[in-house]
Amino acid sequence: KNCGVEYAGSETKIVYDSKDLTTEKANHASDQTLENEFWVFGYGSLVWKVDFPIECSRTGYIKGYLRRFYQNSIDHRGTKERPGRVVTLVPSDDMESKVFGMAYKIPGDKTKQVLKHLDFREKNGYERHYVQFFPLDSNEMGDLPANEIVIYVATNENESFAGSTGDLTCIVDQIFSAVGPSGSNREYVYQLAEAMRHHFPDQNDEHLFEIESLLRERERR
Template sequence: MWVFGYGSLMWKVDFPYEENIVGYIKGYKRRFYQHSTDHRGTPENPGRVVTLIPCKEDSKVYGIAYKIRETDIEDVINHLDFREKGGYERKKVVFHPKEHDIPPFEMTIYLASDDNPHYAGPAELDEIAFQVVNSVGPSGPNIDYVCNLAKMMRSVVPDVHDDHLFTLESKVLGLLEKQNGDFNNY
């Protein structure tokens, strides 16, 4: 079994795996259209996290695929089903490794459809940035989620520019600088 990380699963891998591969899936775009009331926000003040939105077949979302040992599959699925309980569901997709000598293969992703109760939907990036800067949940500040994801994308696929993510990160850091006068921790 393989699992695709395109959000917090890129930097917060809290399950056992035996191999990871950088690559992409097609036909989706990564967007901060999902509310987080259990990790990066609260029910009263939800944060924003990513989900995948279906779009043009040739679009790509880069991330990391994790191969789960046969003996760990049940435990990892139970763990991820609980971790991703805020509106996410499992789906099978085809993963395309960035390394060209590995053929595409089927894997599992967690995505939140637009009919789940935590779906926030599209909004102006300034509005999303304001929400991110002002949201904190049990897993920490929503700012950390945005900045960690941007940092991981620059690290694992430095040649790929995720405009939605990097523009949001810039807006979040700009708001943080206005509020605190400093954002050196990010």
């Protein structure tokens, strides 16, 4: 457990534009959570880069999705001229398929601040949705909400959705040289892979680890 650990970094600069919330689902999520504490699930950079205040964190998973590098990044790990690739979720044919990640409890007095920050951080095609979260430790169910928690997903309807175009080599080619305001795209892959091994040593995310392996191999050339 990581309960009671407050974010100790520098003050987060909040930049927010209400037009970023364009979907009915996002507005619904906003209505449900702005006045109360809430939980958010991270499966990409949120697994290791938590730049907002939290009350607790939980390791666990969601069902019915696959984590894939199907989203172009023009604001964090790439540019409009040379986009990077970051992860989003796509529906799985197997409803028992699991995506492992971290759930964070946001304290009630920080909800507006954190939602604005996350909406801006995930502004390039990501929308707020709800998802059912399952903690690895079933004994931790008690302090989790009975209903679903917030998640950010880049659907195939957004302009930066790249989809499964090309094989993994094409994705690796795009990632290898991409750099954006948040750093290199390779660093994003390595940080995510390292975090997944740390938190979920028994799980094998084939898509993520194969991309990591291909990047490492290319660096050695």
